[in-house]
Amino acid sequence: MPDSMAEQLQQDMECEGLLECFHGLKQLDKECFRAVVDASEPLTVDEIADTVDRERSTAYRAVQRLLQVGFIQKEQINYEQGGYYHVYSPTDPSKIADNMQRMLNDWYAKMGQLIQEFEDKYDQTQATSPAEG
Numbered sequence: 001m002p003d004s005m006a007e008q009l010q011q012d013m014e015c016e017g018l019l020e021c022f023h024g025l026k027q028l029d030k031e032c033f034r035a036v037v038d039a040s041e042p043l044t045v046d047e048i049a050d051t052v053d054r055e056r057s058t059a060y061r062a063v064q065r066l067l068q069v070g071f072i073q074k075e076q077i078n079y080e081q082g083g084y085y086h087v088y089s090p091t092d093p094s095k096i097a098d099n100m101q102r103m104l105n106d107w108y109a110k111m112g113q114l115i116q117e118f119e120d121k122y123d124q125t126q127a128t129s130p131a132e133g
Helices: 005-010 017-023 027-038 045-052 056-068 093-128
Strands: 072-078 084-090
Touching: 027 045, 027 056, 027 084, 045 056, 045 084, 056 072, 056 084
Parallel strands: none
Antiparallel strands: 072 084
């Protein structure tokens, strides 16, 4: 069960916590993201798996989650003799930040609606309850 907002605000947070907070990414996802970001050139899934010391299939699932949330990009490299492979590179951090800001704005608007609904519901309940005397 997630911590309350009050508890979360009291904790020391790091910017990498946003990966969990906004997208529910796991520790391995963050490690794979860091591997892609730290690399001097795009990496294959095998190279990512070697960097994070995991099986290829495990790293592949993390890479798929990172692709799905838009944190990394996939590029197809074609062999001259036929066939291809994929390499992964990080998405521009400003694009990721813009996406998180949009999500935060949407969340803030939704919370504002829910707070208003709460106030309306309980304000109405209080107004209609009989006065105690």
